[in-house]
Amino acid sequence: MKAELIKKEGNKVTFKLTVDNNKFESAVNKAYNKTKGKYNIPGFRKGKAPRVVIETQYGKGVFYNDAIDMLFPEVYPEAIKELNIDPIDRPELDIEEISKDNGLVILGTVEVKPEFELGSYKGIEVAKVDNTVSEDEITLRLEEMRNKNARVLSVEDKALANNDTAVIDFEGFESGEAFEGGKGENYSLVIGSNTFIPGFEEQLVGKKAGEELEVNVTFPEEYHAENLAGKPVVFKVKINDVKVKELPELDDEFAKDTSEFDTLAQLRADVRAKAEEEAVKKAEAEMRNAIVEKVAANTEIEIPKAMVESQIDNMLMELNYQLQYQGLNLQQLLQMTGRTIEELREERREDAERLVKSSLVIEAVAKAENVEVSDEEFNAELENLATMYKMEMDKLKSSLRDSDMEDIKGQIKIRKTIDLLVESANIA
Template identity: 35%
Template sequence: MKSSWTLKEHSEGVLEVIVDGDVWTKAQKHAFQYFKKNITMKGFRPGQVPEALLKKQISKEAIYEQAVENIANTVLAQAVQEQKLELVARPTLDYKDASDESVTLDFNCVVEPEVTLGEYKGLDIHKDEVEVTDEDVDKELERVQDRYADWVLREEGEAAVEGDQVVIDFVGKKDGEAFEGGSGENYPLELGSQSFIPGFEDQLIGVKTGDVKDVNVTFPEDYQAKDLAGQDAVFTVTVHDIKYKERPEINDDLIKQLKRDGVETVEKFKEVTKEDLTKERERQAEDKFTSEVIKAASDNATVDIPTVMIENEVDSEYQQFVQRMQQSGFTVEQYYQATGQTEEDMKAQMRPEATDRVKNSLVLQAIVKAENIEISQEDVDKEYKEMSELYKMDVNQIKQLLPAYQVRADLAQQKALELIKTSVK
């Protein structure tokens, strides 16, 4: 068996393999036996047709085609290893020059693209400093007050102010015609919550119980229902009740209602809240820093990404979206019906971020090679153990789901990312 690799454009090429000798002879014999076992002829039981008669009935082309099918996977694996290729998609196969002595297989392959690294060390990127003020903690206390607040009915004649809850009926019309999903009854709307279309809630400030008011709005250009996006509409609103929020006093009794272990006083709540906010903001700052670092290294690199790699990433993300929908009790069809979108719309939205993820991964792989980063078996075993503890699964189960080469590749990319982060100015 002889193989050769010819790289063409966009990381696509042809892996040519000439198969001859015993390998090809045996493949043809196995192909003939396949036909002998499966072919049926009148007057003979299956598998009992004489070989001389079979050879007259079965064409050479049929034998060659079956023989190629029998050996294609084995030949491909050997040739890929011999040429040290990294395939990113299943190749397509053509064969030519088939004879009793040899056959030439042409595998049309897409391989991982070459990455030309730019600057990735000493990047001028800074991590945000984290600060939690007393005001931040006080806002968390206000949220506790809101959680246990009561809605109290305003007296007749009192006008609604921001923060009040108005109980309303509403009917929306576009060009004088009511539209689907544009009406509701006895809907409790908190003014200032920004849960309705921009401008809707602002126009209800100052209304009184019993008022009927037309609210004029323009739907956002990116509104999920395409037939309404960017369109003007009028909502006729009837106000039934207006309520204001009566917050409880901030004291130890209020904090005890939270039933948090070890947190029973206002002072303890402030202490724990400040610690929690600090950790959360540090995590956010680290995530932002990491994102900016890898984006900078990726922007400085040059790579022609094969379309199939991006589409595979999009398909993977789309399947995760479908699973999330199912877990929430909805089908994607119901989602599309509610939003007016299609599968193609969703995938088009996913494609830019999917492209970035693919490029980031390729750049990190290139840095792994450039820096000769290696992952020991001890590192792999440690990662399996940590995953076992995290997911409460047996290590052997995890190994079946996630092979060692994938763990090693992931850990290597993590080390490459840490190298970039620790080298910033």
């Protein structure tokens, strides 16, 4: 195999890849053996016709595309290594020649990572991030614990108020006709949660268990169901039950019931310790991000569109994973918010460009400073992962693909590079 750089214009590289005829012929034979069962040739059982017969019937190049599809992934990595280029997208290919004399000759065009001059990255000045934890924050966390441990009790003859829970049956009608998805039974609705259509919950305030009423509301113009968007509707509602939240007293008994501590003072001290630990980590992360952003601001880069689009793909994939934990998916989110996938991508474009630029700059700093990952650092990281996932080290290693290992090493290198930037920064 021979690789030749033809030209480079901006971030696009054109190259020529030549595979000798023997290697190409071997690939054609593999393609024949893999696909010969698809061809029906008179006088031969299916899959038994010789290659030459199939080529006579369907043309000499009948197996070429399959052969190239099998061969290219094998020779392309060797080619980009030989050419010393770093592709960021799939190449566009054009078959220039297939002959006994020259074998397979492919012209390829691919977008590569941009070349740029790294700006100043040492001695970056950043402000120290405050990591103080206030008493109000500790009180708020304890209140959250109270709410998580609250009891919800039915109360007779109580008028509904904000934060009460109404257990209701309801059915919605538009122009006198019941509409799909507008009916529910024994639904628990917290008044003031803004879970339902604007105006719905407010009309339940002051009502009691056993009462029936009609709630008049108008669906928002951007509502995901087009047949209801902007339409006035009527909900027939029956209040089955009224419930209130009973919060436990914040005392020593509360500490004993909800934690491993015997006193409220001990619980409060533990809450503070954890809050301070989180604050330190958050402040450190913010400072590291600020340093990277300042280094990136010092460097001019023409960011390839393909890298930005790939980053947006990754961001939307991560968003979809997060939604799945809530029982939703990306398509449902789009329906609920009335947005298109194009609008969602555009909303994330600026952040994607910032992340791509930062990653390119960190990579350049790592190269300039000869940042490498030692075997000891890599194994230490694997030990941390094994502990995190409660796996034996050998089982973890056997489950990792080569690409996974490279990703892990890449993350370590990024971390070490940012450590270097932090060590040289002026933090005031």
